[in-house]
Amino acid sequence: MSEKTITMPLAVNHISVDCVVIGFDGEKLSVLLVKRMGEEDGQVFHDMKLPGGLIYTDENLDDAARRVLRELTGIKTIDLLQFKAYGSKDRTKDKRDVHWLEHAIQMHVDRIVTIAYIALVRISRALLGTSGDNEICWVPIDEVRQLAFDHNIILRDAIEVVRRQAQTDPSYLFNLLPPKFTILQLRTLYERVYGKRQDVRNFQKKINQLDYVIALDEREQGVAHRAARLYRFDRKLFKRARR
Amino acid sequence: MSEKTITMPLAVNHISVDCVVIGFDGEKLSVLLVKRMGEEDGQVFHDMKLPGGLIYTDENLDDAARRVLRELTGIKTIDLLQFKAYGSKDRTKDKRDVHWLEHAIQMHVDRIVTIAYIALVRISRALLGTSGDNEICWVPIDEVRQLAFDHNIILRDAIEVVRRQAQTDPSYLFNLLPPKFTILQLRTLYERVYGKRQDVRNFQKKINQLDYVIALDEREQGVAHRAARLYRFDRKLFKRARR
DNA sequence: TGGTGTTGTTGTCAAGTTTACAATAACATT
DNA sequence: AATGTTATTGTAAACTTGACAACAACACCA
Numbered sequence: 001m002s003e004k005t006i007t008m009p010l011a012v013n014h015i016s017v018d019c020v021v022i023g024f025d026g027e028k029l030s031v032l033l034v035k036r037m038g039e040e041d042g043q044v045f046h047d048m049k050l051p052g053g054l055i056y057t058d059e060n061l062d063d064a065a066r067r068v069l070r071e072l073t074g075i076k077t078i079d080l081l082q083f084k085a086y087g088s089k090d091r092t093k094d095k096r097d098v099h100w101l102e103h104a105i106q107m108h109v110d111r112i113v114t115i116a117y118i119a120l121v122r123i124s125r126a127l128l129g130t131s132g133d134n135e136i137c138w139v140p141i142d143e144v145r146q147l148a149f150d151h152n153i154i155l156r157d158a159i160e161v162v163r164r165q166a167q168t169d170p171s172y173l174f175n176l177l178p179p180k181f182t183i184l185q186l187r188t189l190y191e192r193v194y195g196k197r198q199d200v201r202n203f204q205k206k207i208n209q210l211d212y213v214i215a216l217d218e219r220e221q222g223v224a225h226r227a228a229r230l231y232r233f234d235r236k237l238f239k240r241a242r243r
Numbered sequence: 244m245s246e247k248t249i250t251m252p253l254a255v256n257h258i259s260v261d262c263v264v265i266g267f268d269g270e271k272l273s274v275l276l277v278k279r280m281g282e283e284d285g286q287v288f289h290d291m292k293l294p295g296g297l298i299y300t301d302e303n304l305d306d307a308a309r310r311v312l313r314e315l316t317g318i319k320t321i322d323l324l325q326f327k328a329y330g331s332k333d334r335t336k337d338k339r340d341v342h343w344l345e346h347a348i349q350m351h352v353d354r355i356v357t358i359a360y361i362a363l364v365r366i367s368r369a370l371l372g373t374s375g376d377n378e379i380c381w382v383p384i385d386e387v388r389q390l391a392f393d394h395n396i397i398l399r400d401a402i403e404v405v406r407r408q409a410q411t412d413p414s415y416l417f418n419l420l421p422p423k424f425t426i427l428q429l430r431t432l433y434e435r436v437y438g439k440r441q442d443v444r445n446f447q448k449k450i451n452q453l454d455y456v457i458a459l460d461e462r463e464q465g466v467a468h469r470a471a472r473l474y475r476f477d478r479k480l481f482k483r484a485r486r
Numbered sequence: 487t488g489g490t491g492t493t494g495t496t497g498t499c500a501a502g503t504t505t506a507c508a509a510t511a512a513c514a515t516t
Numbered sequence: 517a518a519t520g521t522t523a524t525t526g527t528a529a530a531c532t533t534g535a536c537a538a539c540a541a542c543a544c545c546a
Contacts, residue, residue: 061330087304
């Protein structure tokens, strides 16, 4: 019942998911990209794309995004935020994209509608390496060049959504930090996301009055100056405080 | 090139758009629904669904949503907000929905992924009547009963998105009001959207200091008490003030 | 060991924003 | 002219935001 043989004229639309995986190294925001190699007019070309893939027959959208990420990075439990569907005909106006895709999935493609997801991850968790034929790597978001399909647009939209989401959900950005972090790391993260300087004293004050950001009795190790105190984010306290 | 004859085992996924059209009558928020009539096990049944339809082969998602609305209501220029894609397998767990759909589109259906849109309209603009076989009508949002597919979930999510959108874009809710409106109408709208009382004096003060909400030299007509002043929303001034 | 360099940590005040609260004005109806 | 109903307006306290600079800690080096 879930498969059927059909014979009819039909636009060949496909449904895929693409994941904008954002990481933070204490200094810059980066995005996880897949290196793509293709051939067009006898020329080999290399470029990059967002990790993504077609959904399976029996798979929910969210599950497909989760699977794509797991296959690429090994990351299992992750907060995925579905933020937009892209279905413009223009998506496949670059022949290289269409040919690459048809080669990859062995089917004719007229259009592909993709559902885009955001995942914020601790940068250490994303296990790099090759997945199938494709190498993946972190690229600082302001060093991203031309991507396949409309992935530059998707990335731009995603960053805007992260900004908005961080405003309505103060816990969101903690997904980018390690379990123990300094106020400087947190402050730098805010500055990168909002694109403007945060006053040192006011920022510290603001964090100190959040009871779900807990000061630890530990300090940074191995720095050539006064070591900063470490903090942790307590998700249970956060959820309780939301009520 | 945009059509091709294929013969292969294939899950029959379709892509549709559904529109959550919200209106406000000065008192309550309502949503535009389509009456659906179907037959199952020899029994005729009536229920309601969100307006929606399959996308055409050469049609962008946004254009499809716009077309569906125009066909149903006659509304042409409208701000459509795409807010979520729904693709769970559970969407088609009710056999009545599947059979109704297969009868409507004359194709087998395994799953249907739908892209959901929100439109806020002035309630007077939505031209009611029948569209094809289907009658459409406004239903107050807290009187909505069981809808087809997962449309109750889509509606719930949409209202949440309207709330969030109104917070980040102060011009958003003016789409629901007539060109001339009273402060009471505006205040009632805020109370319905946010679900809590707004203080009369503070609300008036807040509105008075928005230079894009302009007091007119006109008053309400035909009320059996002191007539309230009319205001209008100036979109150009709003856009200028945003900078 | 004392000095230097680098980053961490902390408080106060002014300005602006939000909240709470009630008396009077306008006007149609009787 | 009295009544009923809704419209309109101000002030003070609480709270939040933003600007601003001195001292503390500690590794490193001379």
